[in-house]
Amino acid sequence: MENRFGIKDFLLFLVLAILIGMVGLAMVMFDRQYEEIQAIKKQSGEMTADMVAIRRQLAQGVVTAGGAGEARGKTEDLEVFKYVVEAQKKPDFARGDWLIDNFGTKIGRLTPVVSTDVYQTIIEGRVMEGLVTRDPQTLKFVPVLAESWEVSKDGLTMVFKVRKGVTFSDGGALTADDVVFTLNWVMNKDVNAPRARAYLEKLVEVKATGPHEVVFRFSEPYFLNFATVAEASVMPKHFYSRFKPQEFNERTGLLMGTGPYKLADPENWSPGKPIELVRNDRYWGVAPAFERLVFREVEDESASMVMFGNGELDIFGCVPEQYEKLLKDERILKMSQHLKYHNPLSGYGYIGWNQQRKVGGQVVETAFADARVRRAMTLLIDRERMAKEIYLGYATVASGPFDPMSPQSNPEIKPWPYDEVKGKALLAEAGFRDVSGDGVIEGPDGKPFSFKLTYPSGSATYERMVLFVKDGLARAGIKMELEPLDWPVMLDKLKKSEFDACALGWGGVVESDAYQIFHSSQIAGEADNRTHYINKKLDAVIEEARRTIDDEKRMKLWHEVHRILHEDQPYTFMFNRPALVFLNGRLANVGQTKLGLNYVRLSALPIPWYVPKGAQKYTR
Amino acid sequence: MLSYLIRRILLIVPTLIGATALIFFVMALAPVSITDALLSREGNLQPGERKAREEYLNRRYGLNKPLPVQYFRWLNAISPVGVKEKGAGFPASWKVGVKWPDLGNSFKQARPVGPIILEALPVTLLIQTISMPLSIAIAIMSGIWAAKHRGKLQDVATGTVLLGLWSLPVIWVAVMLIGYLANVHYLKWFPAAGLHDPRAGSMSFFPGHGSAGYLLDSLWHLVLPVTCLTYGSFAFLSKLTRASLLDTLGADFIRTARAKGLSERVVLYRHALRNSLLPLITVFAGILPALITGSIVVEKVFSVPGMGRLVIDSLLAQDRELFLSVATITLLLQLTGFLLMDIAYAIADPRVSYE
Numbered sequence: 001m002e003n004r005f006g007i008k009d010f011l012l013f014l015v016l017a018i019l020i021g022m023v024g025l026a027m028v029m030f031d032r033q034y035e036e037i038q039a040i041k042k043q044s045g046e047m048t049a050d051m052v053a054i055r056r057q058l059a060q061g062v063v064t065a066g067g068a069g070e071a072r073g074k075t076e077d078l079e080v081f082k083y084v085v086e087a088q089k090k091p092d093f094a095r096g097d098w099l100i101d102n103f104g105t106k107i108g109r110l111t112p113v114v115s116t117d118v119y120q121t122i123i124e125g126r127v128m129e130g131l132v133t134r135d136p137q138t139l140k141f142v143p144v145l146a147e148s149w150e151v152s153k154d155g156l157t158m159v160f161k162v163r164k165g166v167t168f169s170d171g172g173a174l175t176a177d178d179v180v181f182t183l184n185w186v187m188n189k190d191v192n193a194p195r196a197r198a199y200l201e202k203l204v205e206v207k208a209t210g211p212h213e214v215v216f217r218f219s220e221p222y223f224l225n226f227a228t229v230a231e232a233s234v235m236p237k238h239f240y241s242r243f244k245p246q247e248f249n250e251r252t253g254l255l256m257g258t259g260p261y262k263l264a265d266p267e268n269w270s271p272g273k274p275i276e277l278v279r280n281d282r283y284w285g286v287a288p289a290f291e292r293l294v295f296r297e298v299e300d301e302s303a304s305m306v307m308f309g310n311g312e313l314d315i316f317g318c319v320p321e322q323y324e325k326l327l328k329d330e331r332i333l334k335m336s337q338h339l340k341y342h343n344p345l346s347g348y349g350y351i352g353w354n355q356q357r358k359v360g361g362q363v364v365e366t367a368f369a370d371a372r373v374r375r376a377m378t379l380l381i382d383r384e385r386m387a388k389e390i391y392l393g394y395a396t397v398a399s400g401p402f403d404p405m406s407p408q409s410n411p412e413i414k415p416w417p418y419d420e421v422k423g424k425a426l427l428a429e430a431g432f433r434d435v436s437g438d439g440v441i442e443g444p445d446g447k448p449f450s451f452k453l454t455y456p457s458g459s460a461t462y463e464r465m466v467l468f469v470k471d472g473l474a475r476a477g478i479k480m481e482l483e484p485l486d487w488p489v490m491l492d493k494l495k496k497s498e499f500d501a502c503a504l505g506w507g508g509v510v511e512s513d514a515y516q517i518f519h520s521s522q523i524a525g526e527a528d529n530r531t532h533y534i535n536k537k538l539d540a541v542i543e544e545a546r547r548t549i550d551d552e553k554r555m556k557l558w559h560e561v562h563r564i565l566h567e568d569q570p571y572t573f574m575f576n577r578p579a580l581v582f583l584n585g586r587l588a589n590v591g592q593t594k595l596g597l598n599y600v601r602l603s604a605l606p607i608p609w610y611v612p613k614g615a616q617k618y619t620r
Numbered sequence: 621m622l623s624y625l626i627r628r629i630l631l632i633v634p635t636l637i638g639a640t641a642l643i644f645f646v647m648a649l650a651p652v653s654i655t656d657a658l659l660s661r662e663g664n665l666q667p668g669e670r671k672a673r674e675e676y677l678n679r680r681y682g683l684n685k686p687l688p689v690q691y692f693r694w695l696n697a698i699s700p701v702g703v704k705e706k707g708a709g710f711p712a713s714w715k716v717g718v719k720w721p722d723l724g725n726s727f728k729q730a731r732p733v734g735p736i737i738l739e740a741l742p743v744t745l746l747i748q749t750i751s752m753p754l755s756i757a758i759a760i761m762s763g764i765w766a767a768k769h770r771g772k773l774q775d776v777a778t779g780t781v782l783l784g785l786w787s788l789p790v791i792w793v794a795v796m797l798i799g800y801l802a803n804v805h806y807l808k809w810f811p812a813a814g815l816h817d818p819r820a821g822s823m824s825f826f827p828g829h830g831s832a833g834y835l836l837d838s839l840w841h842l843v844l845p846v847t848c849l850t851y852g853s854f855a856f857l858s859k860l861t862r863a864s865l866l867d868t869l870g871a872d873f874i875r876t877a878r879a880k881g882l883s884e885r886v887v888l889y890r891h892a893l894r895n896s897l898l899p900l901i902t903v904f905a906g907i908l909p910a911l912i913t914g915s916i917v918v919e920k921v922f923s924v925p926g927m928g929r930l931v932i933d934s935l936l937a938q939d940r941e942l943f944l945s946v947a948t949i950t951l952l953l954q955l956t957g958f959l960l961m962d963i964a965y966a967i968a969d970p971r972v973s974y975e
Contacts, residue, residue, distance in 0.1 A: 025825075025835065029825040029834075032825070032834070098818075100818065106925055106929065106933070108728075108729045109729065109730075109731075114730065192676070192730055194672040194675070194676035195672060197672065198672040249730060249731075250730070250731040250732065251731075252731065270735070270739060271736075271739055271925065272739045272740070272743070272925045274816065274818060274820075276818070294818045296813075296814065296818065297814075297923060297925075298812075298813045298814065298923045299920060299923050300795075300798075300813065300920060300921045300922070300923060302795050302798065302799065303795075303798050303802075303812050303813045303921065303922070303923065304813075306798050306799060306802060306803045306812050307812045307813060309803060309804060309805060310802075310803065310804040310808065310812065311804065312811075312812065331805050486651075488938070489651050492651070618819070
C-alpha cells in the first residue's frame with residue numbers, strides 16, 4: 001500500500017505545529033522574564049548605591065535634622081514648583097494614577113538633540129530639565145537647575161550658578177561640567193543637530209569656572225541668546241560621553257536627565273516598544289503626582305476618538321468640527337471635561353504676497369509690490385466672517401506676526417476691518433480700474449489683474465478658506481485662480497519664489513524674531529523672506545530690537561515693528577486659532593495659563609494635575 | 621530540472637536590477653527633491669532652520685550627486701558581490717569581492733535600515749501567519765462544501781455571502797468594527813487599537829494574578845485586525861476551489877472511482893481534492909509576498925507598527941533608502957515565490973516537467 005498523506009498525518013502535523021508554537025511562546029515568555037529580572041537587578045543596584053552613600057555620610061557625622069529639613073523647604077519654596085505646591089494643598093489631592101496621552105503618529109526616536117519632532121520634545125520635557133524655564137503665568141524666566149544668573153550689560157557674557165544637591169535619575173551628581181558637555185555636544189559638527197546648532201552660532205565659548213558655575217560668552221548681543229542656552233536640557237556627561245557622535249546619531253532611545261520622570265531603561269528604548277515614563281524617585285524637587293505617564297501611538301483619528309470615549313485615552317485634541325460634535329454627545333460630556341485655550345505655540349495663518357517674480361529670465365515687479373494693492377487685498381477679505389463660518393467661531397483675526405497675548409504684540413493695533421468700498425478705492429488709486437467693462441480690473445499696464453493662490457492640498461479647511469478669498473476678491477474685479485499643491489512640492493516652489501501668492505502658516509514661540517521673515521537680508525540664499533519684502537526702516541528697527549537686551553525697550557521696538565507691518569501688509573495676517581481639547585473627567589486641577597493649559601507639554605514645567613483618590617483608575 | 625532551477629535563480633538578478641532601477645528613477649521623477657520632502661515632514665519649521673538642515677542632508681547623504689551615480693552606489697552597497705573596503709568580506713585583501721549587503725541608512729530616521737525592518741517584520745509576520753492559513757482554510761472548506769451541494773441553497777448562499785463580504789471595503793469595515801465592537805457606548809468586546817494593553821508589560825504570561833495574561837491579551841488585540849485581513853479573500857479562494865473541484869469531479873477517473881463503489885466522501889477527499897489543488901498552489905505563491913508587506917490599511921487603522929505602515933510612511937517621506945530596501949525584499953520574495961510555485965507544480969503534477 002502506498003503511504004498516502006491522510007487525515008492522521010495532517011493531525012500529526014497540526015499537533016507538531018502547535019507544539020512548536022508553544023515552544024516559541026515559551027521562549028518569548030522567558031525573554032520577558034529575563035528583561036524584568038534585569039530591571040529589578042538594576043533597581044536594587046541603584047538602591048544599594050544610595051544606601052552606601054547614606055551610610056558613608058552618616059559615618060562622617062553629617063547633621064541631617066536641620067539640614068535636610070531646610071533643603072526640603074527650599075525646593076518647595078522655588079518659583080518653578082509654585083503651582084504644584086498649590087495643587088498639593090487642595091483637600092482632595094492624592095498621588096498616584098497614570099496619565100495616558102496620545103501621539104497621533106509612530107515615534108521614531110527619543111534621543112535628545114538629534115530628534116526633530118515635537119513628540120520627542122514633549123517626552124524630553126518630562127525627563128530632562130534646563131537651567132531655567134518660563135513661568136506659565138508671568139512668562140518670566142524662573143530658575144530650575146540654575147540657582148541664579150547674571151547677564152553682563154552688553155549681553156555678551158552670562159554667568160550661571162548651578163544648583164547644588166541635584167542628581168540625575170541614576171544617582172550621578174549634577175555639576176557645571178554637565179552643562180558644558182551639553183552645549184559642546186550640540187556644537188559638535190558630527191552630531192546630527194543642524195537645527196539646534198543654527199541657534200547657537202553666536203555662542204563663542206562655554207566654560208565651567210567652578211564645580212557649580214558656568215560662563216557663556218557670545219560674539220554679539222542677541223535677545224534669544226539667553227533662552228537658547230538657558231532652556232537647553234542638561235545632558236548627564238557620565239551617561240552620554242560613553243557614546244561616539246556616530247553611535248549617538250543612530251541610537252533611538254538614549255534619554256536620561258534630572259527630571260521628575262524617567263524611562264525605566266534609559267538606553268534601550270526602540271520604536272515599537274511602549275513609551276512609559278515612571279516617577280523618578282531621586283528627583284531633587286517636589287515629587288510629581290502621577291505615578292506613570294503613558295504615551296500611546298494611535299494614528300487613526302476615529303480609533304482615538306473611540307478610545308477617548310472608552311476612557312482609554314485621557315487627552316484628545318480636536319478640530320472645531322469634532323469639538324462641536326463631541327459637545328453634543330451626552331455620554332462623552334458625562335465622563336469628560338473640555339477646554340478652549342490659547343496656545344502661543346500654534347502660531348498664525350497668513351497669505352503672503354510675492355512682490356517679485358522671474359518672467360522669461362527677467363526679474364519683474366508684480367502688482368503686489370505696491371503697498372496700496374496689498375492693503376486693498378486685506379480690506380477685501382472678510383476675515384471675521386471666515387472665522388465664524390469656517391472655524392465655527394474658534395479663531396480670531398490676526399493683526400501681526402506676534403502672539404496676541406504676549407507683550408511683543410502692540411495692543412493698540414487692531415486688524416483692518418472688512419471694507420469693500422475702501423479696498424476698491426485703494427486699487428483705483430494704485431491704477432487698477434475696469435477699463436474694458438468686462439468685470440475684471442486692469443492694471444496701469446492694461447493687463448487684467450489675475451493671479452494664482454498657492455496653498456497646501458488635502459485640507460478641507462484650506463479649501464473653504466481659499467474659496468472665500470476668491471469670492472471676496474472677485475467682487476472687486478480681481479481674478480484669483482487656485483493652485484493646491486502637495487506639501488513638499490509647495491515648499492519647493494516657495495523656496496524658488498515661484499508663486500504669486502501663498503496661503504500658509506508659521507508656528508510660534510513666546511517671543512519670536514521678525515528678522516527671518518521680514519528683514520530684507522533674508523531674501524537671498526533662499527532664506528525665509530520669500531515675498532521679497534524690502535523696507536529699510538523696518539530693517540533698522542528689527543536690527544535694533546535684536547540687539548536690545550533690556551526687555552521693556554525691546555518690546556517697544558517690537559511694537560514699532562508691528563505697526564510698520566500693519567501699515568505695509570507684506571502678509572495679510574489671517575487667524576490665530578485657539579486649541580480645543582477634551583480631557584478625561586477624573587483629572588483635577590486643569591486650568592489655563594498664558595502658555596496654554598497648565599500642563600505645558602512642550603516645556604519642562606512640572607505637571608500640576610492630579611487624580612483624587614476615589615477616581616484613580618490605574619493604581620489603588 | 622536542476623539546470624532549470626539554476627537558470628531561474630540566475631534570472632532573479634537581472635530582474636531585481638531592472639525593477640529597482642525603475643523604482644529608483646521613478647522616485648527621482650517626483651517633482652520635489654528628497655531634501656525638501658524630508659524637511660517638510662518635520663512639522664512647523666522655525667524660519668532660518670531650513671537652510672541649515674538642507675545643507676546638512678545634502679552633505680551627509682550625497683543627495684546632490686547625479687542620479688545614476690547615486691543608483692550605482694546603492695546597487696553596490698546592496699549587492700553581495702561588489703566593490704568593498706579592504707579588509708572586509710572575502711577575499712579580505714581585494715577591493716572587489718564578496719561582502720555583506722549594506723541596506724543603507726534611512727533618510728528620515730537617520731539610522732540603519734536593517735534594524736528598522738527587523739522591528740516591523742515580526743509584527744506583520746505575526747498577523748499574517750495567523751490570518752493567511754485561517755483564510756485559506758475557511759475558503760477551501762467553504763469551496764468544498766459549495767461544490768458538494770452544487771446548485772442547492774448552500775452553494776448559492778455561500779457564493780452570495782462571500783461575494784458580499786468581498787465587496788465591503790476594508791477601510792470602512794475596520795472603522796465600523798472599531799466604532800461598534802470596540803466602543804464602550806455600544807459593545808466593548810475588543811480593544812480599539814494597538815497590539816498590547818498599556819499594562820501588558822507587567823502582566824504574567826498566562827491568565828492569573830488578577831489579569832487576563834500577556835498571551836490572551838495579545839490574541840484579543842489581534843482579533844479585529846485578523847478579521848479585517850481575512851474576510852476579503854474568502855470569496856476568491858472559495859470560488860477557485862469550487863470551480864476547480866467541479867472540474868475534476870467531471871473527469872473520467874472520478875466516474876471510475878464511483879463505479880468501483882467507493883463512498884462519496886472518499887471520492888471527494890482522497891481523489892478529487894488532491895487534483896484540484898493545483899490552481900490553489902498557483903494563487904498561494906502569488907500571495908506569499910503579502911506575508912512580509914502586510915496590509916497598509918489595516919495596519920494604519922489599528923495602529924499596528926508593521927511593514928505596511930513602514931512602506932507607506934517611507935513613500936510619503938520620500939525615504940528612498942528604506943523604500944528601496946523594502947521593495948527589494950518584496951521583489952525577492954515574489955520571485956522566490958514564483959520559483960517555489962513552479963517547483964511545487966512539478967511535484968504535485970507528475971505530468972509537468974521542466975527541461
